[in-house]
Structures are given as C-alpha cells and as structure tokens.
Amino acid sequence: MTEQNDPPPTARRRFFGALGLAAVAAPAAAFEVDGGTGGLPPARESEAEKRKARYRETDHVRAYYRTNRY
C-alpha cells in the first residue's frame, strides 16, 4: 500500500526517459554518413600522390624483418 508521503514516480520516469533518449542519440551523433568531412567532398589524392611509393622502412618494419629471421 502506497503511503501518502511517497514522492510521485514521475522523476524516475523522466530519468529513464532521458536515459533512453541518450542511448538513441549518442550513436546517431557519433555516426557520420559523410565520414567526418562535414558535408564536403572527401579529399582525394592526386594522380601522382596515389601512385607514389607508400612503403617506408621504419624502425617498426626493421624490427619485423629482424624477428622474422629468428
């Protein structure tokens, strides 16, 4: 039996309502259809840029070669 001095349950409902809204809105805000370009066309590499050599022999790559000799 409910006592007269209990707070009305509307506060709790508002809390869960807000929680539900956040659960829907947060992923929608994080998901960007244009890939994060702000609506602008994505920057593309020029013909020369896209054909240039991409490989660099960094320390990371040298470590890979070294460990593969074991």
Next chain:
Amino acid sequence: MARMKFLCDSDRCIECNACVTACKNEHEVPWGINRRRVVTIGDGKPGERSISMACMHCTDAPCAAVCPVACFYGTEDGLVLHDKDLCIGCGYCFYACPFGAPQYPRVGNFGGRGKMDKCTYCAGGPQQDNSAVEYMQYGSNRIAEGKLPLCAEMCSTKALLAGDGEIIASIYKERVQQRGYGSGAWGWRTAYKEELPA
C-alpha cells in the same frame, strides 16, 4: 625501389587463420567478404600444406587488364590498389584473378554485386591517407603509419611474410638453408615417417 610482396612459408603455416581474423578485424571487413583466407592442400593427410592467400599485387595484374572502368592503379612500390568510386561491380576482375582475390558484398538489389573489395596491402586507397572516408571504404592504412600488413605482423609462426620482396626472399632463403629442403618442423619424422634430407 622496394617492391612489396607477400610470401607464405607453407612449412610454417599451421592453418590457425589468425591472418584472416586480423584482417577482418583491422579493416572491419563486412560479413561475407574475406580479403585473406587460408587454403589447405591434402587436408588431414600426411604432408598437408596450408598457405595464406590474398591479393598478390601482381606485376602485370589481370584484374587491371580486364577492368572496363580502369579502377585499378599500381603504385611505385608494386601495390595494386583500386578506386571504389569508379568500380561498377561488373565482376570481370573476379573472373580474371587467378587467386580469387576480388570479393563482392552483394548487398544491392536485383542481384547486384556492389563495389569490389580486396586486399589493399593495408595501404588504403585514393582518398586522403588515414582519413575517415578512406577507412570506411578501404580499411586502415598501416603503410602510411610506417607499418606492414597486419596479417603478416600477427602471424604467430612467422609463416606469412610481407614487405620488401628482396628482404623477405632473403629471410626465406635463410630458413631453407637452415632446415634443408622440406619441413624442419618438430615431430615430422615421428608423425609422417618423412626423413629430412641433409
């Protein structure tokens, strides 16, 4: 100039499929597409061999030769990349490729194949390096970060080699000189009754 290549040491590959999993996870490859897969010959029989296969980035790529919209392009270090904005999903490259590398998401209506997807050697595509758009279309660009393809870096037995063709060939040569022709794997004489030549 370095020439990028893949080399799979079939004596070391244990068919664990870590390369396949690493590739799918790194690039968030959609369901139904495998840019890399492990092929086993003589599965379950003595002397079985497994090799990890993906786009081999051919010197004279047949996929590029048959593409009606010329969406393929080669880089100076020997990679064969493609532009998904140009691809019309005709499927010619799939028929031309001797390795079965081109894959299609088949998400369109009326049996459309969708944009072709294949191994990029972790080098992205024609979009700006390491941009969100490039990641969405082609996956991560590890080469631009000064790394090598994750499939090869993740290989637990170091069977899958990637990098400068001359260097990985020398690594493989050292292995063959050390273990002799055939497998030097522990247990082969016991399990398969195979003698290792000196």
